[in-house]
Amino acid sequence: MCLWVRLPNGKSLDKMEKEKIMQAVFLGAACASIILVALICYCILAQGLPAVYQIGISDFFTGVKWRPSNDVYGILPMILGSVYVTAGALCIGVPIGILTAVFLARFCPAKLYSILKPSVELLAGIPSVVYGFFGLMVLVPFVRDSIGGTGNSLLTAALLLGIMILPTIITVTEAALRAVPQSYYEGALALGADHVRSVFYIVVPAARNGILAAVILGIGRAVGETMAVMMVAGNQARMPQGLLEGGRTLTTNIVIEMGYAADLHRDALLATAAVLFIFILLINLSFTYFKEKAVNNG
Amino acid sequence: MVSFYKKYGCKPCSILLMMAVWLASCLTILSLSFLLVYVLAQGLPYIDTNIFDIKYTTQNLSLIPALVNTILMVVLALGLATPLGIFAAIYLVEYAKDKNRVVNVVGVTADTLAGIPSIVYGLFGMLFFVSFLKMGFSLLAGSCTVGIMILPLIIRTTEEALRSVPISYREGSYGLGAGKLRTIFVVVLPAAVPGILAGIILSIGRIVGESAALLYTAGTVAALPENIFSSVRTLAVHMYVLASEGLHMEQAAATAVVLLVIVLFINQAAIRLAGKLMKGNPNG
DSSP: OOTTOBOTTSOBOOHHHHHHHHHHHHHHHHHHHHHHHHHHHHHHHHHHHHHHHHHOHHHHHHOOOEEGGGTEEOOHHHHHHHHHHHHHHHHHHHHHHHHHHHIIIIIOOHHHHHHHHHHHHHHHHSOHHHHHHHIIIIIHHHHHHHTOSOSOSHHHHHHHHHHHHHHHHHHHHHHHHHTSOHHHHHHHHHTTOOHHHIIIIIIHHHTHHHHHHHHHHHHHHHHHOOHHHHHHSBOOOSOOOOTTSOBOOHHHHHHHHTTTOOHHHHHHHHHHHHHHHHHHHHHHHHHHHHHHHHHHHO | OHHHHHHHOOOHHHHHHHHHHHHHHHHHHHHHHHHHHHHHHHHGGGOOSGGGOSSOOTTTOOSHHHHHHHHHHHHHHHHHHHHHHHHHHHIIIIISOTTOHHHHHHHHHHHHHHHSOHHHHHHHHIIIIIIISOOOSSHHHHHHHHHHHHHHHHHHHHHHHHHTSOHHHHHHHHHTTOOHHHIIIIIIHHHHHHHHHHHHHHHHHHHHHOOHHHHTTTOOOOSOOSSTTSOOOOHHHHHHHHHHHSSOHHHHHHHHHHHHHHHHHHHHHHHHHHHHHHHHOTTO
């Protein structure tokens, strides 16, 4: 496409020059993602962190009250909300996800696999508003009628997120299980273990780093999810009072109030985003660490 | 029965574990099929000609403007992100030497971009594109934001597609006297097209389903845009607004069906293409 570049004076570029220019263009494109990450870091942190100082570091992080109308900004309720919801989602998503991945990698008949695998991919593609709608129409009444409370609760959000992180956990875990050398499995069989034991005592432990990476990626998804959680969690900005009561997470705090916030309130929301961003960066770093470890060990 | 024992053993622990594995898979597949059947059952009865009117009013709650906006958003975002992503991947695969520092850093930043939650992208877009570059709540600001969101996906899938092109293709091209640039554009890229396309189609799916990043960058105006600086709402945002108002659950359900059908169709296309790549290339 750029082989026909002409200079203003009508001469075409000579071949070496073209090569060099295009190499610089490619390098520039590659650096774009570095620049973008730096820009995002700068925008979020530069706007958010001054607000943290203004509010007071300990007031901001350990304050149990979020009252924008009185200029009281404590985000501990939201941090705990995020932690509860994520922990709940992991309790549901991790065992089901890992066992499903084991099934896909080692137990599944080929015919069933050709149905199951696309279904999991399909689950990953469903937009979060559709999940939220499903949660609102099905899970909220279900929790209200069969467990208790109003239905708009942390438990409902955890249930919904548990389903939402399934595809992430299944896909990454399955890849990790498939990367374990077949000789491990065969060695276990040769020592007299049956199929189930070879898989669970040899193959699964050998894939542990990959599985951990899967769980961490699932945590990232759960912490970062916004719209679906907002539609089912109740969103009261107070300390979590129990699984059946409503609560608010870091992400929903931002999206609910950003529409009308101004001044310090707006900066406090950006500071919330900065906290969320730092959480996510830490999660990403540990994901990269375990992924590399899995590759090196494999 | 004998073969069953041989394969799975008859120790209680093994049988329990195997039952757990089957149960978990059944739960996964059940939750998916329940979700699909439920959304379809709720939405299909309300798909009528009203919601496909050209103009949105509070009476008909038409989704056509939102649909058109979504398509425009996808085209603009892809126009921004695809060249950038493909060029970045070309540098990583064709130019950078192994264990190059740039490759490492770009890899880490691409993973970081992929992990950032969409609401953080939304805030970034609001601060940078909407306020700092003064684009306002607009189609352009929204598409820039989602363009950045899909960048890592395009880089990673293109990188994989380029790496799966056999080295012999390049050697053959050099052997015939082509330069590096010509080799890349005439030999390597065409061979990697199915993989790149699969990545692009996956990105389309992500843009179509995105709502949190667009709420504060593209806004929620339910009309066809006059130009790229008009505020627009995409289909996912449209559905969110309908569902969160709580008054139009029927139309929200109908929109969910349209959204689901589009996303499922897109995903299937991506999977088909990726499969084609696997088959077409023995080394892949």
